[in-house]
Amino acid sequence: MPTEDPYRLPRTVLPSRYDLELVVDPDRPTFSGRVAIEVEVVEPVDRVVLNSLDLTLGTVTVTPEGGSPQEPSVDVDAEHERVALVLDHPLPAGPARIEADFEGPYCEALVGLYRSTFTVDGEERHLAVTQFESTYARRAFPCFDEPDMKATFAVALVVPDGMLAVSNAAETSRELLGDGTVRVRFADTMVMSTYLVAAVVGPLEVTEPRAVQGMAATIPLRVVHPPGSGPLAAFALDVADAGIRFLERYYDLPYPGDKVDLVAVPDFAFGAMENLGCITFREVALLVDPDGSTQPELQRVADVINHELAHMWFGDLVTMGWWNGIWLNEAFATFMEVTASDAFRPDWDTWTGFGLSRAAAFDTDALSTTRPIEFDVESPADAEAMFDILTYEKGASVVRMLEQYLGADRFRDGIRHYLRTHAYGNTETTDLWDALEEVSGEPVRHIMDAWIYRGGHPVVTAELTDDGVALRQEPATVTDPDAPAGDDDGGDQLGERWPVPMVLTALVDGTERQERVLLEEPTTVDLGGRPTALRINTRGDGFFRSELPATARAAEAVDPTTTPLERFVLLDDAWAALLRGDLSGAAVEDLVRLSAWRETDPSVWRRIAQAVRELRRLRGLDHDDDINAALAVDVADGPLGHVDRLLDDLDPTGLERWRDLRGILVSLLGVVGRDAAIRTLAHELVHTPPDEARARPDTDSTLLAAALDVVAATGDADDHALIEERWHAATNPQDVIRYLYALADTPVAECFDHLLELTLTEVRSQDSAYVLRRALSHPRFAGRAWDFLTAEWDAVLEKVPSSAAVRMFEGIRSVTDPELAASIQAFTADHPTPSGARVLAQHLQRMWITVRASERLRAEIGDGPAS
Incomplete structure (x- = not known):
């Protein structure tokens, strides 16, 4: 079956509509179906190539408009996951219809159409669910399974009577078939890609629909869940209600579907999937008890919901042309998840919290084995490999950097222009840069091409001068000469330059000065005098490392005007310098002590606690050594004093973040600091039945989670057995994961x-x-x-x-x-x-x-x- 590219379909036949019927019983080992695809034949062909994998095709017909049907022979190419329908007579240009019966097995690897299991009252139950991104729709029905071959989908599901069936659009009819099954039909979807088609069938329950007041219509919103999980759905409904309305305002476009179902799936490989109108989730990313969860756990649920909702426009309405562009879908949705969660709960300070994720992206991107954010994708395996930290977190970070440089309003207006221009279509990455450049007047393509098509990032070094500051950049690559070479296509950046959009803040003669700089070549910024204080990554949103003089670094650590994210970045940049060998462990420890003394922000404290734990690991000493215990106690001493004073005056809206901080400190002091009183308290809390522990007036879910951390890392076999017992008995997803992961810390x-x-x-x-x-x-x-x-x-x-x-x-x-x-x-x-x-x-x-x-x-x- 020769073509120029064995992984790409010919463009001689293009789909416009699918009428898809799937016969699905989750209690049986196979499924079956029938599909009718309306196509446009671009030029006469004697073979029609489409995708199909692990399906057995029955009767297949190909019929030109106004002509007679042909039954082609089927040439299977399993290696390249496609079939060719070989015709006796050429198919003329113009409209045609392909019809096929098929059957297949449920997939085993949580992709395609697969089965998930859960237990109700001791009985195992099954549901069937789809996961088609990136190239798995072809495992459920024959199709043109490429993102730019968009079409309308009319889905019908034949399912056992009594089972819930949902798909992308609203249910329009229900027909009893007389054999114990029912045919459920759904409204036509908008034009969309095959990877967004969804079907869920099983003994599930659904919340009453909430009417979300959208721009153009009322949008029904529901949560679909296993039986008994209904009480855990309220928070998700609140988040999604607010998220849909926020995103409509941000994009200035109505929601493109006719309903939103959020579906909790017990077995799910990813965090969630943005199927139009039928968004599927891991249970832990959707179902939550707000009273029994920590602030990070609640934020995780909100972030994932907002991420997937953001895709309804950016990804579903406007879609990348090929899988090399998936980074833009995911990076922008990650950017929007933080933006929408920040609007939902401003007190969470989500952009500072995002610093942890961005730090992990920095960590990978500093390697010589990094890759460009966007790279060539040929095979399905290449597409799957795109879903990594560089696509999501680095991509979102450079988008945030651009937004802050352009200004939030100009950036948002450019996004609106992009979506309106390309609605229902497919794009390349440069289409977005062109839209932003047209609206802002800034050289967006010049800036972003360097960040997207080149791996790595720079270290920007600042040196004070009598008149201002001298800036230069070099690649922030961390190398190890003894490590075997890896796949190096993006990391050796010596001599390369990035256009670095940055805002520096300096104190000169008692006056604060800010300068907006696009740094490429070494440059000196004239500030009219020698700075006594300096920040070169103002607000902390730039995706570059900073190297400051020691005096400036120390001054920033104690500067009361810095933001939490700036303080986070200061610590994280110092840790990166330690890994590069440019800073000693002692210097990092000094900075950690200095920073901790005045710090009360939970996100910054997560980085402080992480640094203390990592120092302990790198020193290679016993986990109960005196040196690390002393460091943990010393760094906790300052904020403990602050917290004691803050607690009396704290208003209720700030209480959650104080609890978060207390949990971080308890975990650090109990595990690394060897604090006997905290270990005793932790043991008592963990060994108290969960309902009783939560009812205590002096405890909260964050403290209980921290106590579990301490007992898991320092306890004995009896403690481990209790944690395993709690894991088996847990009834909400957060507890399940919390106890399960704790078992690995023994x-x-x-x-x-x-x-x-x-x-x-x-x-x-x-x-x-x-x-x-x-x-x-x-x-x-x-x-x-x-x-x-x-x-x-x-x-x-x-x-x-x-x-x-x-x-x-x-x-x-x-x-x-x-x-x-x-x-x-x-x-x-x-x-x-x-x-x-x-x-x-x-x-x-x-x-x-x-x-x-x-x-x-x-x-x-x-x-x-x-x-």
Whole structure:
């Protein structure tokens, strides 16, 4: 079946409408269906090529408008996931209709049309659900499964009577078929891509619809959920109600569908999926008890809902032309999730919290094995590999940097112009830059092309002069000469320059000055005098590292006018300098102590606590050592005093963030600080029945979560057994994940081994990779986790979804033992992971950087030779 590109369909036949009927019973091992596709034949052809994988086709006919049907022979190309319908007589140009019966098995890897299970009153129940992004619709029905081959979809589902059936559009009719099944028909969708088609069938429940007052019409909003989970749906309805209305205002366009169903799926490989009008979620990302959850857990639910709603316009209404552009869909939706959550709960200060995610993107993007945000995509495996931290977090970060440089209003107006211009169509990345450039008058394409098509980011170095500040940039690449080379297509950036949009703030002769700079070549900014204080990443939104003189760094750490995000960035930049070998562990520790003394923001405190924990790991000392305990106690001493004073005066709207801060401090002092009183309190809280613990007037869900952290990391076998019991008994998704992950933190070797076994037996496949990732990052037992993984390699790959396989290797980035690192390197060279070569190379390089940083820090304190 020769074509110029074996992974791309010919453009000789284009679809315009699908009439799709699926016969779905989740209690049976297979499904069947029939599809009729209206197409436009661009030029006469004797073969029609479309996508199909693992489907058995029955009767197939191809009929030109006004002509006679033909029954073509079917030429199957399983390698390239397509079939050719070979015709006896050429099909003339013009309208035609393709009809096909088919049947197939449910998929096993949480993609395509697959089955999920849950238990009600001790009875296992099944539901069927779709996950078609990126190239899995072809596993459910024959189709033109490419994003730019858009069409209208009229879906009908034949399901057992009594089961709920939902799809992208509103239900229009229901017909009893007399055999115990019912045919449910849905309204036509807008023109959209195949990967957005959705169907969910099962013994599920649904909330009463909430009427969202949209710009053009009232939009019915519901949550679909397993039986008994209804009380956990109210928060999601509140978030989505506010989110839809906020996004309509932001985009200045009505919601493009006719309803919104948010569907909780017990087994789901991703966080959520933006199917038009039928958005599917992991339960933990949708169902939540606000009274029993921490602020980060609530924000996670809000962020995921807002992310998927943002896609209804940016992704569904306007779609990338091919999978190389998926970064723009996901990066912009990530940007909008934070924006919408910030509007929903301004007290959460979501952009400071996003600093943690951006820090992780920096960490990967500093490697020589990084990649450009956008790169060429050929095969389905290439498309799957796009869904990583550089697509989401780095992409969102550079979008945020551009927004802040252009100004929020000009940026928003450019987005509106882009969406109106390309509604119902497909675009390339440059279409967005052109729209923003047209509205703003700024050189947007020149700026953004450098950030999108080139991997890495710069370190901007500032040197004070008598008249101002001298700025220069160089690549922020962290390398390890002893690490084996990886897939390097974006990291060796020596000599490269980025157009760096930045705003610097300086104090000169007692007067604050701000300058807007687009830095490419070295330049000196004239400020009219020598600055006594300096910030070169004002507001903290620039995606670049800053290197300040030591005096300026210390001054910024205690400057009362800085924002929390600026203080976060200061700490994170210092940690990056430590990894590059440009800053000592002692210097970072000094900055952490200085910063902690006045800090009360929870997001900044997460970075402080993370630095303390990472210093402990890199020093390679026993986890109960005096040096690290003293550091934890010292850094906590300042904010504890602040918190004591704040608590008396705090108004109720600020109480949640104070609780968040208290939880961070309790976890840090209990685990690293070896505080006996906190460990005793934590043990008492964890061993109190959950309902009783939550009812105590002196506790809250954040404190209980912190207590669990302490007991999990310091407890004995009895504690581990109790946590496992709580995991089995948990009834809300946050508790399930909280207890499950806590099992991986045990200091008891036998308990740790038991947890590893559970990942192949009782842990859901959607969670196994992430539990193993946590196990691989254990400060004592990483080697045990690695031995288990290599011994059970085939079983692990069979258990975890292909998209998650490489993600479990993220845990190796914490490895400090050079012998273990060498073993990991050797094994992965002989055992490649599906769709993960590029990301695995990044994990491996980061692992070696950790090893070398550990050697340097151990040498600093006299606990080992320098590397």
